[in-house]
Amino acid sequence: MRHSHLVASIGWLLAAGSTVVNGLCNPQNVTYSNESPPNGTYMPWVLMGAINNVPGAKQYITIVNLTPHRFVLQNTHSYQMDVFDWGDVPQGHARQNTVVYTSKAGKNAVDDGGEAYYAIDGTDKTFMVRAATHIPDAHPTRTVIDLTGMGQGQREYLDPANQSPVTLVITGSDSYGFITSIRFGAGNWMKNIYPVIKDRQIQHVVMPGSHDAGMSTISNKLRGGGISQNTQTQGINIYNQLWAGSRYFDLRVGSVHSITDNSDYSFWTLHVSGETDEIALGNSGESLDDVISEINRFTAESPGEVIFFRVRYLIGIREVPSRGPIYWTADMVNDFFGKLKGVNNRCGNLDTSTTFNQKPASYFMDQNGGNGCVIFLLAGDLTPDVPQDSVPDGIYKANLLSIADDWSNMGNTQDMAEDQASDWKAVSRGGSSDTFHISQWLVSADIVTTTFFTIESIGILPTNPALYWMGVNNMSPQRWPTVILVDYIGVVVKGQHNWDQLSAELYTLAVGLNLYMISENCDISTVASPLLPEGKSAMRLSSMAKPWNGIHYANGTIVDDAPRHSHPGRLEILRKGTRFMNGTVLDHDIVNPYLTSTSM
Structure with a gap:
């Protein structure tokens, strides 16, 4: 031995x-090892x-x-x-x-x-x-x-x-x-570990996140030149992303308008190079109606979760992008709010005297009779003269969740990974720098590179797998991100997007970080680790x-x-x-x- x-x-x-x-x-009782495993290799x-x-x-x-x-x-x-x-x-x-x-x-x-x-x-x-x-x-x-x-x-x-x-x-x-x-x-993995996480601040609950969550398809409602290789960021829709463990969604929503009649529009998820540019290049993904239907289907099957949607853009673009953006009027904002009111298990009139990130997980999970919370956080391009939120309806300004949104903006896997790990290791959990830390574990390559290699290949081949050796070995009971935001969650082989072809690495990683890693930090988790024999x-x-x-x-x-x-x-x-x-x-x-x- x-x-x-x-x-x-x-x-x-x-x-x-x-x-x-x-x-x-x-x-x-801490069992975390201080050994340093051998370094891995990036693909x-x-x-x-x-x-x-x-x-x-x-x-x-x-x-x-x-x-x-x-x-x-x-x-x-x-x-x-x-x-x-x-x-x-x-x-x-x-x-x-x-x-x-x-x-x-x-x-x-x-x-x-x-x-x-x-x-x-x-x-x-x-x-x-x-x-x-x-x-x-x-x-x-x-x-x-x-x-x-x-x-x-x-x-x-x-x-x-x-x-x-x-x-x-x-x-x-x-x-x-x-x-x-x-x-x-279980789909409702948070509910299944409720006794473990209920008293932790929500910023101390690790959760998977979906980057550009609505872009699981290219619907071509926006003719901005984007194709699947350089514009699609997910392989499964939001319903399946929820089942795959995502609880934080980067959702970009805009109105797509007829060229001849600006009053003729519908709401779509979008991924464009600049929503306020004269000509916005990119494409559309799922419709907002489909997103709402998928959320409701999931929460009916798997109640008790805390689900954040950070909604960006909130601006209009002509179906053939030209002549700049169309800023939403009050009527358009209210039309959008009307759509969101169709989401079940929203949490209206939450306490806004303090930011959400420091509230315990149970505060959100116990809402709606224990059915949990779907929370919309608006961070778009709304002008000051239109409604910015609707608190009674569970639609809030994004600043009510105080976050550190860590985007490396780097064009290769190793540089991004080293930057991300360095940043979350600088967060003192339970200390003055504590925060709802979002690790954007994704590469920001230029359009030529993404078109050649594809966003899917970059995500599932060199980038997502590096999380499980480089990322994990730079975590500890004192250092870890709150959200791990990825492209193509659950996908491990290119083009294989059916449910039974997916794999649960990020789902299990999040559950494990909550059960094991954070439970070994007695400054944050005051109760005994559930994994000990006498837990x-x-x-x-x-x-x-x-x-x-x-x-x-x-x-x-x-x-x-x-x-x-x-x-x-x-x-x-x-x-x-x-x-x-x-x-x-x-x-x-x-x-x-x-x-x-x-x-x-």
Whole structure:
């Protein structure tokens, strides 16, 4: 047993054995590790348009540990891999593991494969990750996350591209139950962790956010030259974004007017280069009517959430952009307000004597008889002579939520990531610089670059995956953003936007940061961590941590009750030349000793 592992184990045992007095947070129970995992690697942008090919393909598999248990690497074996580098994952951290398929002459890539086996320290739970080729296929390498040793099923992922990671996020604990990113949990995830977050200021509740949320389609109501490659920012509509965990929406709404009659208009979400320019370049997305319908559908199914819509633009543009903007009249504003009044579970007449960011989460979640709050915050181009809000109707000025909106405005992933992490680390949680900090985890490339690579590829290949190693490893119980704002939430493979093709990394990350990371900060979270063995039983999850015995295949097919020994991608025979973690190399073929076992 390595020294670092021994120290971590002792730390867990001390925390697990400490007494939780009156259910209060105790700094002596903190399990967060101060280790520094190895640095990861950013996907080179030049590979975004390349075919994901073998031999020689390099694949990263990132594991995020938001539990009080260390993930201990027990063993690995690999065949025809030039690199198969795995390691322990300390509590509160992530590790980017590396797999390089062999490029040696004379090797048949069909046979390449390897398996890594982990034990969850202090428990009887295990999991494994398999990397293997799948030839012939447009995605010839695949990753299988096998959590049957945790009672959480399996998922087969298409490796999205060469050097773009597949990610696994695990949170919870042995006593609390585990939640993982291979499947989505309850739509109302906030309600499901209500006992944990209810007394925290809303600025101390981490939530996913959707950048340019309405742009999940190109509707061409605005003929401003924008196409999907450089204008579309989401792959799923707002209803599905809500299910994917988003609770903060960057929503840009404008009126699109007839060229011949300015009084003939309708409201659409927009993404343009300058809404007040003489000619605004861009396009339209979802209609405001559809957005409202989608919000109401979600809140009817998943009550109890706090959902912020920060609404920008609030200005008119001609369907063929020309002659500058059309500023809204009072009648147009009231027409817009009339639309918003169709949203259920708005929260009118909230206390405006203090800003919303310092109010406890329960203040909003308990509204409307416990059905939660949909809050509209207006931050557009309204002129001073028209209505700016409608407080009785739950429509507020944006400054009532005091935010630090952190936009790096940088054209590549690494510069953006380093800038974002530096900025949220400068926020002293519970101190004088505390704030509702929005991390815009997205790249602002120029139009030529976005048209060539596409916003989708930039988001889901180099940029979003970097959040789970670089971003996580720059967070701690004292340092983290409130909102993580992304493009293409839930999407992991380009063009795959159906619900069963999505993945729950950001959803699980947000739940885990709230359950684990913030619960270890006793200055903010005064109650004991729910993940400790002696945490309050009232803080246990319901549907989010239920055992699952299913398999989610790469094509989207889900089998909820899989045969006991069904493990896609598992090697039945370990071939001559297979290399184990301890350096042993097989000199003859053997049956895989782990073939019918879910544990080491």
